[in-house]
Amino acid sequence: MPTKEAATERSPAEESSERLPARETWQALYRHFRPHRGAVALGALFTLIGAATGVAQPLAAMTLVDRLGDDESIAGILLLLTALVVLGTAIESVGAYILERTAESVVLAARRTLIGRLLRLRLTEVERTQPGDLMSRVTSDTTLLRVVTTQSVVSAVSGALTFAATIVLMGLMDPVLLGVTIGVIVLIGGAVSLVMPKIAQATRRSQEAVGLISTALERALGAFRTLKASGAEGREAAAVQEAAREAWRHGVRSAKWQSVAWSSVGLAVQVSFLAVLGIGGARVASGAISVSTLVGFLLFLFYLIDPVSRMVEAASHYQVGSAAVARIVQAERLETEPTAEPMTDVARESARGAAGPASVVFDEVTFRYRDDLPHVHHGVSFEVPGPGMTAFVGPSGAGKTTVFGLVERFYEATGGRVLVDGEDVRRWPLAELRAAIGYVEQDAPVLAGTLRENLLFAAPDATEAEVRDVLVRARLDGLVERLPEGLETVVGHRGSKLSGGERQRVAIARALLRKPRLLLLDEATSQLDAVNELALRDVITEISREVTVLVVAHRLSTVTTADRIVVMDAGKVRAVGTHTELVASDRLYGELAATQFLAASR
Numbered sequence: 001m002p003t004k005e006a007a008t009e010r011s012p013a014e015e016s017s018e019r020l021p022a023r024e025t026w027q028a029l030y031r032h033f034r035p036h037r038g039a040v041a042l043g044a045l046f047t048l049i050g051a052a053t054g055v056a057q058p059l060a061a062m063t064l065v066d067r068l069g070d071d072e073s074i075a076g077i078l079l080l081l082t083a084l085v086v087l088g089t090a091i092e093s094v095g096a097y098i099l100e101r102t103a104e105s106v107v108l109a110a111r112r113t114l115i116g117r118l119l120r121l122r123l124t125e126v127e128r129t130q131p132g133d134l135m136s137r138v139t140s141d142t143t144l145l146r147v148v149t150t151q152s153v154v155s156a157v158s159g160a161l162t163f164a165a166t167i168v169l170m171g172l173m174d175p176v177l178l179g180v181t182i183g184v185i186v187l188i189g190g191a192v193s194l195v196m197p198k199i200a201q202a203t204r205r206s207q208e209a210v211g212l213i214s215t216a217l218e219r220a221l222g223a224f225r226t227l228k229a230s231g232a233e234g235r236e237a238a239a240v241q242e243a244a245r246e247a248w249r250h251g252v253r254s255a256k257w258q259s260v261a262w263s264s265v266g267l268a269v270q271v272s273f274l275a276v277l278g279i280g281g282a283r284v285a286s287g288a289i290s291v292s293t294l295v296g297f298l299l300f301l302f303y304l305i306d307p308v309s310r311m312v313e314a315a316s317h318y319q320v321g322s323a324a325v326a327r328i329v330q331a332e333r334l335e336t337e338p339t340a341e342p343m344t345d346v347a348r349e350s351a352r353g354a355a356g357p358a359s360v361v362f363d364e365v366t367f368r369y370r371d372d373l374p375h376v377h378h379g380v381s382f383e384v385p386g387p388g389m390t391a392f393v394g395p396s397g398a399g400k401t402t403v404f405g406l407v408e409r410f411y412e413a414t415g416g417r418v419l420v421d422g423e424d425v426r427r428w429p430l431a432e433l434r435a436a437i438g439y440v441e442q443d444a445p446v447l448a449g450t451l452r453e454n455l456l457f458a459a460p461d462a463t464e465a466e467v468r469d470v471l472v473r474a475r476l477d478g479l480v481e482r483l484p485e486g487l488e489t490v491v492g493h494r495g496s497k498l499s500g501g502e503r504q505r506v507a508i509a510r511a512l513l514r515k516p517r518l519l520l521l522d523e524a525t526s527q528l529d530a531v532n533e534l535a536l537r538d539v540i541t542e543i544s545r546e547v548t549v550l551v552v553a554h555r556l557s558t559v560t561t562a563d564r565i566v567v568m569d570a571g572k573v574r575a576v577g578t579h580t581e582l583v584a585s586d587r588l589y590g591e592l593a594a595t596q597f598l599a600a601s602r
């Protein structure tokens, strides 16, 4: 089922239905081939030597036939033929191994580049794509590069060379028969060239469908409980199966055209054989050529199957590869975040920790998530000097979480300025900015893996003592003690084996372990029981004496003690003050407080 984004935007999957111009396809394929050209050349050399021994075989066979006619011994020539076969096979198999190995290296390099880029993508780019489709580009499309950048290059080159050599030898034997052969091959070759673009098109569609399978599966498995609770297994399975069927349909279409191309090679040779047999027979009868020449020519003709098939194969692999490379190029073109930015003085000082708790200033910030969407922030301004706790409250959709997204520079303000430590976040090196911040997202994501991996995720160098300390502070020590495997307990996909409250505490512990100068908590304690919530509130209050803490809260009871409360409504700041001040001065806050305290007293 299409999501809101999918309905309004062009995903890379949709873009990939457009073909990459031929020149760009060549360039992209060459980029993948270039680092391995040495290995491919070596593989090609072995293949060529192997093929050369193959070319020598008909010559040896001709000599054998002549000797048979002259009643001479054939033992020597038989030995030579056997040696040629064994040597040719051995050399060719070494060449094949080198090429296969190189092919794997091409795939590895393409995957590494893609993975490196994907994890550095801008959030906006990820939001407008389908993760499943991106995954299939890394896993499935890259595998289609393996053949085209190695085996096909060699096949094309060695095929063309052996084809030329064979044609020359055939021409020397009998130009008339060669003319007949070439005539048939050109006719059938012309037909094959019409088929080639169909292979590319079918492959492209098939790969797009593979992307859809991943997307549909990711959607279903990512919300597995909801899927089951909604009784949607059948419908979702049908959607995935439909995508699988689509992949099959186009895969079969590609296979059909490929088999048409390949069987045309056989057809060309068979037809040539019949033509050569007919015309050659007449020429033998008229004494124009000898029997051995005709036999040799016919052997060469069958030998021609190999180079011609190689060239056809290379051409059809090129079509498959060009479809895959177009999808890879589209993924590579998605915008990434900057990595190496120069450090400004303020950033450098802050990074050293010299600046203590961070300050945050929003100066007339305007923001919208996409150009086609309305603004979410309409001139948001507030100042948060560190340390202390500042709470953001207001109706759902007011733009509170968006404040955090802009501080982390997940998104860039469309107008105004966001300052951290007095420095515009756009002038901060991203890594340094984020190193100063601990962030607990609204739905407290926990990653698959162990509890320890989750805690160390944001601070891989934390010591055991620091981990233990944070466990106590986040009230997780009891849980860890209860679990037979303690910190090594596997928490399941997105922490599905933990309770909602436990997930939140893990997320808080993870953020604390980072020792941030600025802590962003988005509804971080909403799922905790009263006792744990109170305890963690105390911990956070204590932390806020040294660190700047920003919290988004729906339950006002959790933020009444905040040093400062920013009331947001419809993308604007309507008031800033303490709880007591706001109850007296701001109507919206007063209403929120009244409703919530009423609710609490029921």
Ligand SMILES: Nc1ncnc2c1ncn2[C@@H]1O[C@H](COP(=O)(O)OP(=O)(O)OP(=O)(O)O)[C@@H](O)[C@H]1O
Pocket (backbone or CB within 6 Å): 127, 369, 370, 373, 376, 394, 395, 396, 397, 398, 399, 400, 401, 402, 403, 552
């Ligand atoms: N990634 C996004 N892409 C497009 N629109 C978004 C995105 N995230 C949020 N929005 C929209 O921006 C507006 C503000 O969202 P935001 O999450 O900042 O609100 P909030 O005040 O934190 O709400 P809540 O209290 O419900 O969490 C909402 O209308 C929301 O639909």
